[in-house]
Amino acid sequence: MKYTEEHEWLRNDDDVVVVGITDHASEQLGDVVFVELPEVGTQVAKGDEIVVIESVKAASDILAPVDGEIVEVNEALVDDPAKVNSDPLGEAWFFKMKISDPSQMDDYMDEDAYKEFIG
Amino acid sequence: MSDTLRTTPLHALHNELGAKMVPFAGYEMPVQYGLGVMKEHLHTRAAAGLFDVSHMGQVIVRAEGGYEAAARAMETLVPVSLLGLKENRQRYGVFTNDEGGILDDLMMANRGDHLFVVVNAACKADDIAHMKAGLPGCTVEEITDRALLALQGPQSEEVLARLVPDVTEMRFMDVGVFDSPYGALWVSRSGYTGEDGFEISVAADRAEAFARDLLADEAVEPIGLGARDSLRLEAGLCLYGHDIDSSTTPVEAALEWAIQKVRRKGGEREGGFPGADVILEQLENGAPRRRVGLRPEGRAPMREGTGLFDAAGDDEQIGRVTSGAFGPTIGAPMSMGYVPADKTQTGTVLYGDVRGKKLPASVAQMPFTPARFKR
Structure with missing residues (x-):
């Protein structure tokens, strides 16, 4: 598992990366009430805002961690956004994307580095 | 502005x-506890919630001539009947400016003397x-202890009555002093919050200890x-600095109910408060814009600042959201904002512009949840 400074977790399954947000991020956001997902088939560039999360406090985004194509989205979150709080590392993955350049994954933190990052 | 935040007597707790x-507002205050905003909100509607509102100002206004003289003086600052307020009763009102705008909203109680x-x-x-400048002959004392x-x-009621049994006698907007x-x-x-409850x-x-x-x-x-914010929004209540401010009049803000007949045109104590010409005229003829409730379709909240449009294809903004959030009790987003009188x-x-997309929202009755005051 890799981690971004935007508190996303990335799990690389054979060059398809599954993306979610960390426990820490879910806690900071507070109760999530709305999730907007990208469309399957969309080509995205690293840094694009592709998911909108609204919590009771505010709106925030998930950025595309790498260049690639969205191959699957977790529609269950649209109907039950609270999953993002109850199981951020499991059931509440947001999307899967096919990586164009696997070396982009090297930029991200491992678990120890992420733990240090959030203090 | 000082960098040092003030604290309330409950800070350590x-x-x-x-x-x-x-x-x-210059204080260090709790935004949420362990339950989180959503559960705190739902708990308050289901059982009872305790809020620290010690940052609010408590002020006693006295005059030589007792309550009546203090009330008569205060009526020059608020479009409210205070002479008509019975002993141990409270009323909501607003301070107005010369343009009819709202300087603040407040509660006023007749405490006998x-x-x-x-x-x-x-x-x-x-x-x-x-108040000090506008209430000659009165003493204005901020209660800081x-x-x-x-x-x-x-x-x-059940909870407070275990400690203070006599509060069961009180009705909505009664006030009293209890040993x-x-x-x-x-x-x-x-x-x-739109619920029954007490401020103490x-x-x-x-x-x-209390x-x-x-x-x-x-x-x-x-x-x-x-949760205090989402509760008041579900209850259709204004937050000063957001839904009302010095540029909104009480009529635009749909607060006519807070202006008693006696202070309106033809009333015994007509006008006589700042901005009366504007406000009395708007009470007769309406205002060009008005605060309304909005229920967005779908789940996306339309938050403060969202521009409102007549049609999805329009470029001309006709209104603006002043408060918006997800309503935990209604299980849906809700907003309030200002729209032209004919809307x-x-x-x-x-249509509200949410992240560049114009999404539909319907003008809706407020409160979004029924009020449950003990009348």
């Missing part, structure tokens, strides 16, 4: 309870200066500013 503290006023934290210094707690929710193990409590049966002023040095005893009741949870009919569909 908030920290002990694990509150997340944030700066608010004086007028007791509660104002918003962010405005309190200005409000007190405004008392905390203010709100106990809100359907079980609040208690925590010294004299100044109690009003009111609040800002208690000596600062007894506030923590709060602990309330929290010892299993019906009671501590509730932060986050205020319930069911009118408008």
Whole structure:
């Protein structure tokens, strides 16, 4: 598992990366009430805002961690956004994307580095 | 502005309870506790929630001629009948400016020989200066040695009555002073959540003991500013600085109900408050824009600042959202905002610009949840 400074977790399954947000991020956001997902088939560039999360406090985004194509989205979150709080590392993955350049994954933190990052 | 945040007498207790503290109106205040905003909100509607509102201003206005003289003077600053307010009763009102705009909203109570006023934290210094300048012959005393707690929710009467049995006699907007193990409590049966409940002023040095005893009741949870905001919005109540300010009149803000007949055109004490010409004219003929409730379709909240449009394809903005959030009780997003007078009919569909997309929202009745006051 890799981690971004935007508190996303990335799990690389054979060059398809599954993306979610960390426990820490879910806690900071507070109760999530709305999730907007990208469309399957969309080509995205690293840094694009592709998911909108609204919590009771505010709106925030998930950025595309790498260049690639969205191959699957977790529609269950649209109907039950609270999953993002109850199981951020499991059931509440947001999307899967096919990586164009696997070396982009090297930029991200491992678990120890992420733990240090959030203090 | 000073960098040092002020604290309330319950500050240590908030920290002990694990509150997340944030700066608010110059104070360090709890935005949420362990339950989180959503559960705190739902708990208040289901049982009882305890709020620290000690940052608000508590002010006593006295005059040589007793309550009547203080009320007569205060009527020159607010479009409210205070002479018509019975002893131990409270009324909501607004301070207005010469243009008819709102300087603050406040609660005013007839406490027999004086007028007791509660104002918003962010405005309190200005409000007190405004009263000192505008109430000749009166003394305006800010009460700084008392905390203010709100106990809100359907079980609040039962909970408070265990400590102060006589509060069961109170009706909505009654006020009274009660002896208690925590010294004299100044109690009003009111609040800002749409629920039955009480606001209780208690000596600062007894506030923590009082709060602990309330929290010892299993019906009671501590509730932060986050849920306070979603509760008041579901109840259709204005937040000063957002839904009302010095550029909105009470008529535009749909607060006509707070202006008694006696202060309107043809009334015995017509006008005589700042901006009366504007406000009385708008009471007769309506205002060009008006505050309404909005129910966005779908789940995406339309937050403060969202532009409102007549049609999805329009470029010309016709209104603006002033408060918006997800309503935990209604399980849907809700907003309030200002729209032109001809767009205020319930069911009118408008479009809010959310992240560049124009999404539909219908003008809706407020409150979004039915009020449950004990009349």
